[in-house]
Structures are given as structure tokens and as C-alpha cells.
Amino acid sequence: MEPPAPNPGHGAGRPMATRPALCTVRSPVALQVGDVKTDLAQPGVAVIDVALPPAQPLDLQEIVFKNSYTAFLTVRVQRRRPCDVGRASARKWVTCLWNHCLMPSPHTEAGSQDYFSLFRHQLLCDVDQVTAVRLILRQPSPVWLHFTLEELRLYPRGQQSLQTDFPSWLSHLAPQQQPENLHGGVPDPEKVSTEVQQLWVLTEMIRANQTAARIGRFDVDGCYDINLLSYT
């Protein structure tokens, strides 16, 4: 029952304006037939309930989590629809991801501790105006006793911030149309470009091949006079 703190710096490539939505993530509950306390067999199914603040339904953009030995994941969401307003009846749960495989082989380690990111376009249904999310974890292998998802974060569809560090030359990658009124005296740009690029390559090569070895000169302007050296 710990609300994860939103960390603005996380998320490589994500615009800074998007922060994980505030939500309450409950610890996984194992679904078991029979008495939980006395039955020794471990079930292979657990459910994580995520509750969002009731007044703020979320337009879901992305679900990010770290896997911890879960093999298959099913995600169901509860949405608030305009037709539900005024009705007190239970809202419907809709499956937006069914039996998504997180570990290709449940008995082995592959994918067992990977980070996953589920985007809205990968989900089966529309995930706007979500009020609750339920993640159903399945681990059929008896090898792993405990399985869960960690660092679960839901990202809303926020306003995309303008990328300010877009270099200007990138926008010129598409070839500009040649100016029609090229002076007669302008030499052939293709040939010039070929030659200049070769010059650039040669210079870059010598710059890349710099040696770190040093001769070890300690003189000041060619002079090893002790009075001068002591000033440096």
C-alpha cells in the first residue's frame, strides 16, 4: 500500500512534462482456492490492484514496470464512461491486455527481471478515463515461489513538451531545392562537395588518431633553467 513517488527524471526519451500518475498500488494478492493460511501449495496467480484517485480518471499513455519472475500478464481496466454518470451500478471491467508473455520460458530466467513498457497502442481497447487498473499475474512454474511486479508506474497522456534541443541542421536533412538563379561562376557543387568531404575525412582521421603518449618535456620555452621551472 505504498504510493510510488513520482520521479520526474525517469524515463529516457520521455518529455519532462509527463510524470507518473499518482495512484495506489496494492501488494499482490494470491488467488487461491481453499484456505489461504493452511494450504501450503502456492498458487500461480496473483492480482495487483491499482486504484486511482476517484475524481481524476486518467487517460493512460503507458504502463511501466519491472518484472520479478512473472510469466504472463493480463491487464484489466475500469473505465468511466459518460453514460455511467448518474448510475450507481458497478462499472464494467474491460480486458486491455490478455496473457501477455513476459518470460518466454517460465522455468528459466529469461525476462524474469526485465523492465517492460506497455503503450496504449499495444492495448486491446481504449484506455481513456480509467479509474482503476487490475494486473493479473500468472506464473505456472513451480520453480519461482514468489512473483510480482515492481516499480509500477502509470503515465498519463500528458501534453508533449516541445523538444528544445533539436539541432537546426537536422531540419535540413531533406535536400533543399537548388536555387534557380545560381550564378554562372559557381563551380559544380557535387564535385566541390566530394572533395571537401574528403578533406574533412582526412582531418577527422588525424584527429581521431591522436596519440596519448608523451615525450615528457618539462622545459619552459626550451629552457631548463631552474629559476624558471620553479615558477610553473
Next chain:
Amino acid sequence: MAACEKRRSAPAPATGSGLVEPVRAGVGGREPESEAEFLLQAGVTSMVREALLKVLEARPEEPVSFLASYFEKLVLSGPQGGAAADRHRQQQRLVRALWYVRLAHHSHRTAFNNNVSMAYECLSARGRRKKPGVNGRIYSELLKKICQDGEAPEEVVSSLLKKIQCRDHEAVPFDVFRYGVLSCFVLLEFVAKADTLYDVLDDGSGVADKRVCQAVLGTLEDALGASDFSVPIRYLEAGSKLGPDCLALAMDKALLERKICSSMNREDFLKKATALFIAKVKPID
């Protein structure tokens, strides 16, 4: 040389030579030995193999004279006595090292590095009474000789040498040696390419417009940038700045400026272009 011609005594039964040659009956009652074993023992096999590898690397136009000079140098590098021959031998070593570094183009990285290391070893052997190693004097002489045979103008060569030369008494480690030699060769190629660029810029008339030259050199300087990091994105950036359309725009804009049409001659252009190159050469300290 009579001693070398003496027939060697038969070796112990060869283990695993793998060659079955008919044994020729020995002259004068010596034990017969197979031809292949003789060649192997005399070191001829490895020598011929080395020579063939060198020919394959260098691909000379005249293989026979190449091989002749190769074997001649091999003979000269044999031990010879006499202190008076020291100076002469040093000149020979210099010539040989020069020949080594010229074998492969600097873009054939492995072959070039191999040749430079052989030249370094060749220069390091300095006679019986001196300690082995390359000192600054012979290193500087080698660099001067390399640059002499190219067509680079004197000023350009001297400004490069100022950066990479070593003082006479300093001991030159291999990395510095390789860097210096590589810089000389790359400079020679750079000068040749800048020459070609001038030919393109003057459109065959022999004289190029000063504004156009300055525009092109300015674009090159811009693309080279001030930073010393080699980040991969810089290659994309340079590629887009040095593309034909950007250059055409730059040249066109330059021609729209002042109406006075002055020209830049070849020497000035080469000087300015090579200044850009030499600025990126790291000085030895």
C-alpha cells in the same frame, strides 16, 4: 662469401616436415638431405615467404626491381664491422626505414602499422656501442625526407613539423613515431586533395574566385567544429553541412556579396586549407 657457399652438414632426421622429396645423392660423400629440408634450414623458405608477402602488400608496378631492392636491403642490414661505417650505416637505415613506411598507403591500417613498426625497429638498432632506440634527430630526419618527396609547399611542411618534431636528444616512443609518420602522409594526401579542390573551384581557368574559396573553406571549418569529441552525431552534422546543396547555397551567397571580383591563387588556398588541417594535429609535448 665462400664460407656461405659451403655445403651444410645433414640435419638430424626431420620431424614432421611432411615433405617427401627424392633424396639427391650427396657430392663428395656427404649424407644426402632433401631439398626441402635444406631450404627450411637455411632460412630461405621464410625469407622468400616474407618477400612474397611484401610484394602482395605493396603491389608495385615493377615487381622485379622491387624484389631486387628488397633483397639488396636485406643484405645491407647484415652485421658489418668498423666504426667508420657507422654514419654510412645510419644513412642506410634511414633509407631503409623510408622505404618501409612508403610500402603501404596509410589507409591500409594494418599493413601501414606493420611497416611503421618495422621501420621503428630498423631505426632502433644503432650499432654495437650505442643503446638501441630512436632518438629525435633521426626521427626528424625521417619526417623531413617523407615530406620532401611529396608536393607540399615548404611553409606547410615546416608548420606541421614544428608541431610534431622532437628534439635531438629526446627518445621517441613508438606511439609518437607512428603518429608523426602518419601525420606526414596524411598531410601529403591532404595537400593533393586540396589541389584537386582548387582545380574544381577554378573551373579550369587557373584562377579561382576569392569569395568562393573563402566560402568553401569557411564551411569546412564550420563542419570541423571546435570540439574535440568524436561523437557519432558529428558525422551526420558534418555530412549535412558539406552536402552539395549547402555548399551551393554558401557559394551562391558569397558571389552575391561585393561586386569586386578578386582572385585567390593556388598557394594561398593551399596555405589556408592546410592551416585548418594542421590546427587539428595535436602537438607533441
